[in-house]
Amino acid sequence: MSHDTPARVAAPAADRPELAHRLAAATVTVLGPDGAPLADREVTLAQRNHEFLFGCIGFDFVAHAGGEDLDGASSFFGASAPADQVDALAEAWFGLFNATTLPFYWGEFEPVRGRPATDRLVKTARWFADRGVLVKGHPLTWHTAAPDWLLDLSTAEVVEAQRARIRREVGGLAGLVDTWDVVNESVIMPVYDKYDNGLTRVARELGRTATLAVAFGEARAANPAATLLLNDFDMSPAYERVVEEALEAGVGIDALGLQSHMHKGYWGEERTHDVLARFSRFGLPLHFTENTLVSGDLMPASVGDLNDHQVDHWPSTPEGEQRQADELVRHLSTLVAHPSVQAFNYWGLTDATTWLGAPVGLVRADGTRKPAYDAVHALVKGQWWVAPTTVRTDADGRLAVHGFRGEYEVSAGGARAGVRLDGTAAALEVRLAAGTGR
Numbered sequence: 466m467s468h469d470t471p472a473r474v475a476a477p478a479a480d481r482p483e484l485a486h487r488l489a490a491a492t493v494t495v496l497g498p499d500g501a502p503l504a505d506r507e508v509t510l511a512q513r514n515h516e517f518l519f520g521c522i523g524f525d526f527v528a529h530a531g532g533e534d535l536d537g538a539s540s541f542f543g544a545s546a547p548a549d550q551v552d553a554l555a556e557a558w559f560g561l562f563n564a565t566t567l568p569f570y571w572g573e574f575e576p577v578r579g580r581p582a583t584d585r586l587v588k589t590a591r592w593f594a595d596r597g598v599l600v601k602g603h604p605l606t607w608h609t610a611a612p613d614w615l616l617d618l619s620t621a622e623v624v625e626a627q628r629a630r631i632r633r634e635v636g637g638l639a640g641l642v643d644t645w646d647v648v649n650e651s652v653i654m655p656v657y658d659k660y661d662n663g664l665t666r667v668a669r670e671l672g673r674t675a676t677l678a679v680a681f682g683e684a685r686a687a688n689p690a691a692t693l694l695l696n697d698f699d700m701s702p703a704y705e706r707v708v709e710e711a712l713e714a715g716v717g718i719d720a721l722g723l724q725s726h727m728h729k730g731y732w733g734e735e736r737t738h739d740v741l742a743r744f745s746r747f748g749l750p751l752h753f754t755e756n757t758l759v760s761g762d763l764m765p766a767s768v769g770d771l772n773d774h775q776v777d778h779w780p781s782t783p784e785g786e787q788r789q790a791d792e793l794v795r796h797l798s799t800l801v802a803h804p805s806v807q808a809f810n811y812w813g814l815t816d817a818t819t820w821l822g823a824p825v826g827l828v829r830a831d832g833t834r835k836p837a838y839d840a841v842h843a844l845v846k847g848q849w850w851v852a853p854t855t856v857r858t859d860a861d862g863r864l865a866v867h868g869f870r871g872e873y874e875v876s877a878g879g880a881r882a883g884v885r886l887d888g889t890a891a892a893l894e895v896r897l898a899a900g901t902g903r
Contacts, residue, residue, distance in 0.1 A: 471863040472856035474510045478848040479867040486804040487517060487849075489888035490867040495858055496896040498880055502862025503897075508877040511853035514597065516870035516887065517801065518752075518808035519845050520564030521827075523593055523600075525554060525818050527568070530592035531585050544818035550832040557828055558814055561842055564599040566754070566810055567642070569634060570610035578614045578626075583637065590641050601810075602642045603754075604649035604696065605631050606680045608657050608664040615663025620670050623663040628683045636687035644692040646722055646754065647680050652699040652707055659770075674710050681716050696722030696754050700740050708747055720807065721747065722754040728764040728771055728823055731792040737799050745805035752808040753800055757825040760789035760835060764823075774821065781816060781824035781835070789825075790836035797841060801849070 471492055479488055493510075495503045525546040527533075533545075546554050567589055568574075575581040590600045604610075606627065615623050635645060648654075654676070655668040668676045677695070684693050695711065695718050697704050711718060721744055725732060732740075744751055760781040768774045800806045813819040816826040827838035851868040858864050866873065866886060873884050880897035 469859045471859045471865045473865040473867065474851060474854045474856055475867040476512075476849060476851050476869055483802045484849075484869075487801060487869050488867065489870050489886045490865070491886060491891055491893045492863050492865050493875065493884060494892070494894045495862050495864065495875055495877065496894060497877075498897055498899045500896060503858055503877055504860050504862045506858050506862070506877055507855055508858055508864065508875055509853050509855045510851065510864065510866060511874050511876075512851040512868060512871060513874050513883070514563055514872040515845070515849070518564040518599060518810075519562050520566060520599075520601075520808060520810035521558060521562045521814055522810065522812055523558075523565035523567050523589060525814060526551070526558075526592065527585065527589045529555075530589040532588075533585075546815065547817050547832070550815070550817070553832055554815055554828065557834060557838065559596060559598075561838070561845060562811075563597065564601065564808060564810065565593050566601045566603045566646075567593075569602045569605065570607065571605075571630060572610040572612045575612055575630070578612070581633070583633075587638065587641065590638065594641060599644065600642045601644040601646065601694075602634060602638070604646040605634065605684065606647060606664060606676075607649035608654045608662050608668070609650070611662040611664045616661060618663060620666055623667050624671070624679060627664070627667070628679065631680060631683040632687045635684045635691060639688040639691070643688065643690060645684060645694065646696040647684050647693045648677055649696045649722075650698060651677060651695065652697055652701075652703050673707065674714050674716070677707075677711050677716050678714060681718065685717050691719075693717060693719045694722040694752060694754070696724065696752075698724040698726065698755070700743075702743075705743060708744075712747065718749060720750040720752050722752050724755040725753055725796075726755055726757045726771060726812065727792075728757060728759055728774070728821070728825070729766050729768070730763050731758060731796065734795065734799055737796065741800075741803050741805065745803070749805075750807035751803075751805045752810070753806065754808075754810050755812045756796070756809060757812045757820075757823070758789045758792050758796070758837070759823055759825055760785040760837065761824040771821065776822070779822050779824055781829055785824065786835045786837065790840040793837050794840050794844065797844065 495508050497503050528545040529551050593600050655673050657665045764774050813826045815828040816824050816830040819825050828834050849869050870887050875895050880899045882895045882897045884895040
């Protein structure tokens with residue numbers, strides 16, 4: 466056995482102490498197709514995916530993935546990506562993200578009872594999954610987007626319709642969509658008074674915790690392997706109480722969803738650390754599910770419900786774009802540095818299709834990329850990534866790797882194989898297979 470130190474391949478940020486929980490190191494022994502160590506051979510190591518979920522909504526691509534006309538029609542599903550930009554936008558999306566959120570808003574998904582848009586969303590989910598993307602469905606239960614036909618039902622009938630809807634989506638899409646925002650914005654659900662809806666009535670009559678128990682229980686029964694989230698925009702102690710009461714009642718929450726739509730301005734590190742401290746105490750993974758930062762004028766601080774701010778034109782500005790880039794790097798860096806955070810999802814790739822028409826996208830309405838896209842890419846696929854690197858193995862066919870946890874590929878002489886770096890083993894062995902593709 467050789468006593469030489471194997472050549473080391475490392476991510477640029479591999480020695481950052483605040484990221485130690487995201488990193489793993491291992492000595493990899495590379496075997497050829499015949500099972501013999503590839504001693505003193507040039508091999509290439511390249512990262513292929515992150516374990517951490519860097520996500521973005523996929524609403525823009527629903528029509529494209531389903532082969533529909535790209536007419537730009539707006540709905541709960543989000544506007545379609547402009548037809549002349551869809552290929553470039555897809556390239557930008559897949560060049561940065563590994564997880565997506567798709568729209569299952571009940572009122573749009575099933576506006577007529579018994580006629581759900583299942584095929585449309587299945588096609589989109591498969592389009593993403595075939596490209597190695599983890600797909601989440603959002604949301605199963607939300608009063609704001611409940612179908613009008615629930616109003617004609619008794620409370621007991623609404624509950625049964627909700628149970629059936631959850632069984633149909635979670636069970637029917639198991640294996641394709643295995644992560645769900647089960648209940649969205651439950652803090653406000655029982656007291657929501659902007660308009661009547663069937664789900665607020667259920668929450669009032671059954672109680673909030675009982676409503677959560679019904680939804681999570683049905684989802685768990687439909688797909689025991691699913692990851693089930695409780696999601697909210699309310700970061701006050703009220704949400705903490707909802708979580709406490711639900712967990713005490715045995716509601717099977719797998720992760721907490723925390724929204725951070727920052728149309729009024731960046732939270733800053735102090736507030737973000739406060740939110741992280743208060744919600745990490747539950748011992749559940751944290752998913753920052755809905756993140757936005759504006760690259761134009763900020764929404765007035767006096768606005769209560771973000772949906773109430775309606776303007777004819779909300780442009781992106783050069784100054785705002787630089788601010789957005791700087792703040793998004795700070796925000797994402799803060800989240801990745803916290804060990805409880807498991808996922809980050811940005812709420813809008815392009816200004817052409819964003820919620821409220823706000824300039825929160827990472828791409829301008831004309832299809833050109835903003836500084837924020839490049840800045841995030843420089844982290845996710847730069848500082849936090851191992852680019853293809855060729856080194857020579859030692860006399861035992863070994864190399865050392867120190868990088869972000871995730872999927873890697875080793876290749877040499879036309880043969881290749883994948884290897885997972887997850888911190889569970891200090892020594893790994895990979896056997897290359899001739900003629901295998903990526």
